[in-house]
Amino acid sequence: MATQRRTLLIGAILLIALPTLLVFATAWAETGYIPPLALLNASGLEGFIAKLRLYRALCAGGVGGSLALSGAMAQGLFRNPLADPGLLGVSGGAGLGAMIAIAFLGGHGVSVFNASGDFVSSLGLLAFPTMAMAGALFAAFVVYRWSVRNGQLSIAMILLAGLALNSLAGAAMAALQTLLLDDLQITRAIVSWGFGTLDDRGATHTLIVWVGAAFSLATVPLIGLELDMLASGDTDAESLGADTRHVKMLALASIALSTACAVAVCGQIAFVGLLVPHLVRRIARPRHRSLMLLSFLTGATLLLGVVVIQNGLFPSLSIRFAETGFVTASKVARRLATLQPGVTTSLFGAPFFLFLLMRQTRRW
Numbered sequence: 001m002a003t004q005r006r007t008l009l010i011g012a013i014l015l016i017a018l019p020t021l022l023v024f025a026t027a028w029a030e031t032g033y034i035p036p037l038a039l040l041n042a043s044g045l046e047g048f049i050a051k052l053r054l055y056r057a058l059c060a061g062g063v064g065g066s067l068a069l070s071g072a073m074a075q076g077l078f079r080n081p082l083a084d085p086g087l088l089g090v091s092g093g094a095g096l097g098a099m100i101a102i103a104f105l106g107g108h109g110v111s112v113f114n115a116s117g118d119f120v121s122s123l124g125l126l127a128f129p130t131m132a133m134a135g136a137l138f139a140a141f142v143v144y145r146w147s148v149r150n151g152q153l154s155i156a157m158i159l160l161a162g163l164a165l166n167s168l169a170g171a172a173m174a175a176l177q178t179l180l181l182d183d184l185q186i187t188r189a190i191v192s193w194g195f196g197t198l199d200d201r202g203a204t205h206t207l208i209v210w211v212g213a214a215f216s217l218a219t220v221p222l223i224g225l226e227l228d229m230l231a232s233g234d235t236d237a238e239s240l241g242a243d244t245r246h247v248k249m250l251a252l253a254s255i256a257l258s259t260a261c262a263v264a265v266c267g268q269i270a271f272v273g274l275l276v277p278h279l280v281r282r283i284a285r286p287r288h289r290s291l292m293l294l295s296f297l298t299g300a301t302l303l304l305g306v307v308v309i310q311n312g313l314f315p316s317l318s319i320r321f322a323e324t325g326f327v328t329a330s331k332v333a334r335r336l337a338t339l340q341p342g343v344t345t346s347l348f349g350a351p352f353f354l355f356l357l358m359r360q361t362r363r364w
Contacts, residue, residue, distance in 0.1 A: 007286045007294065014297035018061070021304040025057035026050065028312035052200070053311075059201040060307045060341070061300040062209035063266045064276075066258040068299025069216050071273025072280070072292045076227035077251045078155055081281070082353075084274045085259040088158065088252070089139040089165030094263035095194070096169040097135025099176055102189050129208050129264035136260030139165050144252060158252075196269035196342030198307060205265045212261025217296065219254040223247050224289025269342040271349020272299055278352075306341050 070085040077083070085091065143165060147157040180186045226247040229237035234244050262269070277295045280286070284294060314337035321330035 003285050007284045007290050010280075010284050011290075011294060011297065014294070014301055017301050018297060018304070021301060021308055022057050022061060024312060025060065025304050025307045026053045028308065028316075052202075055201045055203060055206050056198045056311075057304060057307060058206045059209050059266060060198050060303040062206065062213045063198075063262040063269060064272055064303025065296040065300035066209065066213045066216060066262040067269065067272040068276035068295040068302070069213070069220075069292055070255045070259045070262075071275075071299075072277035072288070072295040073216070073223075073227075073251050073255050074273065075277055076230065076288050076291075077248060077255075078159070079231060081278055082274070084271075085255050086166065086270075086273070087162045088255060088259075089143055089162040089169065090136045090256050090259045091263055091268060092166040092169030092173075093139025094132040094136035094260055095268055096172055096176075097138075098132040098193050098264070098267070099173050099190055100135075101131035102186055102193065103176060103180060129205065129261075132264035133208075133260045135169075136263060137256060139169070140252065140256030140260070144249075155248075192340065193267040194342075195340035196267040196345075197340055198266055201265070208261050209265050212258040213296070216254045216258040217293075219250055220289060220292045223251055223254075224287065224292065227251070227288040267340075267342065269303070270346045271353065272302065272345055275345075275349045275352055276302060303341065303345075306344050310337050310339060310341070310344065 067085065071083070074083040074085055074087065075081055078087070143158055143161040146161040147154050177187070177190055180190070226237065226242045226244075229240050229242045230244065230247065237244050259273075276299045277291065280291055280294045280298055284290070286294060314333045318330045318333035318337065321327075321333060
């Protein structure tokens with residue numbers, strides 16, 4: 001009963017914090033705070049900037065929620081608190097697909113792509129998410145095909161296949177980046193994508209992210225109870241009536257699609273899928289159905305908080321420091337505001353991952 005009350009309390013806090021942060025992420029930036037009512041009536045350049053802020057905030061919420069929800073599913077599926085959506089090779093496949101799109105749009109494709117420049121340019125902003133999603137879904141399909149033996153889905157084979165695909169994608173990306181090193185603009189785009197970016201997001205990006213998020217949220221009621229059963233092993237789950245193969249396929253499809261949509265739109269944002277579900281599990285100790293929903297809300301809140309801090313707080317601090325004569329502090333705050341969200345999440349997520357690894361090593 002206490003666990004249920006704690007879960008409801010955390011859910012209520014997150015439901016209040018999420019729209020609040022969404023308003024702040026949209027209304028507060030380097031140019032100052034624009035009241036929400038003024039945003040609705042903004043026109044011209046101010047209205048265009050307000051729309052960009054809104055799409056950035058919506059993308060941040062969708063990406064953070066999708067990655068955290070995928071992490072909660074992966075940890076339940078693999079029965080391991082160190083599991084992450086990247087284990088499936090999805091992130092590597094998406095990164096490779098995005099890098100190929102960057103190369104083609106930069107004029108480094110084979111002759112057939114260069115000859116059809118109108119077709120390539122007409123893809124516009126859709127090129128990155130389309131190629132990234134294709135790479136992610138292809139990686140998920142390959143992992144699934146390699147992992148099925150005699151009609152059974154092997155978790156060990158999923159991990160091995162995902163590791164192999166991640167290594168292969170990483171090597172291909174390193175080789176491609178080396179070949180394109182002379183082109184400064186493409187190199188900057190690749191680096192930006194590698195650390196995740198929420199800048200210049202539009203309605204199409206927002207739609208892609210939330211389609212993946214909606215699919216994953218729709219699967220939560222279908223696999224929540226079964227993931228609780230799987231915690232005791234496949235045999236015990238099957239004896240209780242769970243269709244383990246169906247649950248694994250649905251969970252894998254959900255993880256692959258939502259992660260693909262998130263990475264396709266905003267690049268690589270690390271450790272959200274690992275950090276958030278573990279924190280929720282430690283605080284609330286809910287069952288998987290509640291864990292996945294709380295993880296989605298927490299992940300969305302976390303990434304929106306990063307957007308508010310980097311695009312609102314740090315620029316404001318920089319201006320305040322400059323006005324009071326603290327030039328060095330002003331420059332530091334200005335630089336911190338330009339960090340990509342993937343860098344920020346890695347700075348906090350990597351030490352936490354090492355802490356988890358130490359705890360897990362002691363148990364082993």
